[in-house]
Amino acid sequence: MASKQHQKTAIPFWRDERTLQLLGQAAFAAVVLFFAYILIQNMVNGLQRQGTTLGLTFLRGTAGFDIAEFSIEYSRSSTYLQAFLVGLLNTLQVSAIGILLSTILGVILGVARLSANVLVRGLAAAYLELMRNLSLLVFLIFWYLAVFLKLPRVAEAVIWPGQIHLTNRGVGLPWGLPTETFETYKLILLAGLVAAAIVAIVLYSIGKRTGKPPLTVLWTLLTFLAVAVVGWFALPAAPLTLDFPSVQGLNMAGGKVVTPEFMALLSGLVLYTAAFIGEVVRAGLQAVSKGQVEAARAIGLTGFQTLRLVVFPQAMRVIVPPLTSQYLNLTKNSSLAIAVGYPDMFYVSNTILNQSGRAVEMIALVMLTYLTFSLVTSAFMNWYNQRTQLVER
């Protein structure tokens, strides 16, 4: 008996399934590595023939081109690196605002899709079907050429109450202009944040101890607002003055001018992604068992309460993973900015590539940056997902 068992375990390694699996994987990895080696070697040889080597020092060179929209200091004499950062920040800006707005719109759409009201449900369904079957690029160009560029020319600007200027050079909005007390005011706001945080912690612990949570969120907000308002009037001069846009010369001056390129990209991305988020939300809501809703109604919760307290927390578990991919899609789709002339990272990198001839480095940099965006977003959403996951007992 014992000898038989011994014989069984003594299978030669070339017939051992575990060894074979390992060997198979090793062989596959070797093949992939070999091809990678060939490709890299090919690239290095090609670069050598061109007389160039890989390196990022060229990023210190003078850019020489202008960028229309920048949130950090930039001019044509800035470096390539600064130009890249300008593009990066523009991408982050449009992605962050886009994610926020498309989430709000998507949730509304998802809920409306399941509404008991036939008209609301029908409209939401029609919107979702239309959007999901459009090409985003076509949609962006539509928004740019057929909507925002069709606004009146600067000289014939339509002016809405509050000096909001509507033109095809952009929408001019009144905007706060910092005065010399603005720096001090920032410190006051920081103090307000600290105070609000203290209030939040205290109220939360009281709630835990007594089992009767006070209105934590409300009081926290009120604390912050109180500090902000008192600080504003306590300062000798108001930290911000309201600056109104006006037509001056060829363009608008003053206030904040939101360019048609940015608006076209943002509207396109938001309206498109919201449709997908709407479907994700609908799927999530439908995944919550009917019994939960019935039970909630039975204990007297209103429709909204049912949604907020019972359905949504459970639906989140289903919603979050696909929602993450929608966020990633939005960020990556923002590279279509090049079609409507918005200087995002991909667009600026393309220009740098053309001017410097550093194709390998620039494409690698762009890919790595998008990869980093995606990984960071995923990491955050995974953390959030774990928090909302069902705690198995």
Place this chain on the structure above:
Amino acid sequence: MSKKLYSVFGLLIVAALLLAACGGAPAPSGDSSPAAGDTAAPSTGGDDAAPAPAAQTAAQGETLAAVVARGHLICGANNQVPGFGYVDADGNFSGVDVDYCRALAAAIFGDANAVEFRPVTAAERFTALQSGEIDILSRNTTWTLTRDTELGGNFTATTFYDGQGIMAPSAAGFTSLADLAGGSVCVQTGTTTEMNLADAFAAAGISYSPVVFEDADSTFAAYSEGRCDAVTTDKSGLVSRRSVLADPSAHVILDVTLSKEPLGPMVRHGDDQWYDIAQWVVFALIAAEEYGITSANVDQVRATNTDPQINRLLGNEGELGAKLGLDNDWAYNVIALAGNYGEIYDRNLGPDTPTHIPRGLNNLYTNGGILFAPPFN
């Protein structure tokens, strides 16, 4: 184990894509704007050790002999750029580059129509010249060092000083860069156009806002919607683009030049006599305008003139034609049959044409331009 492997494969795939992406993109050299793609160099960027077939050179006097024996000139021309080289609905070639070839034929044969036009593309033009398929290349080609040397050609003279220009709606009444202060300019990305624009405004100390697009179509679409106060690319590109705008007459090309794009006829290396003929026909056209000789008054000038310079040009005096291997009334034929430089310009790019470009640099040095013909001595 498998998780780790996946991440390894993931990295490898990224690396592979990266390599694939760069394999297909040779480093672009400082190409000019694709909008005026014909004036732009075919990218000879870096990696091509042997860019052109080894240039054949022509023997001394060989080209003229061949042309005369054939009975007509073969001219490599453009057929797509109105005002420079274009085929109209009736199949006739027109344009300044085309008229130059007619002038050359007039100088050789006394017949401006003894010329056959061969449309050549931007890519094949230098090969066509090197292989002897065409006698002369007159196709809005920018004079650059590489082309003058490595591509086996010789630029004879500049017939059109092109350069990056600016177009704006005529209603705006702009005349200079300074008028655009604070305005927006539509421009195409990635080429020297964008940098020339930034340089010009920086040099003038004027602030502006660029609105940059990936291709010419979007650039001009945004411009025509009024997104920008002006649009910039090579002047010849502006002219042809303008002719397809909704109302071409509502847009003017400003008399402002942001970059150098000298265009001119090109001959093969090696045949100095042919080079001289091609070059001096250009000079004859310019000199004729300077002396006020036109196709209309050339007979009268020839009969009544007393200026020795003009007499030598028109063959009344001296043996200038023989020195080139031509008849002595070669320049007379050029002027009588093709007109002087100003006439050719006005016919193709003048104020009465849909492709009007202000003369700017392409005016005589006496009129504020840089056209200057050496003396006919």
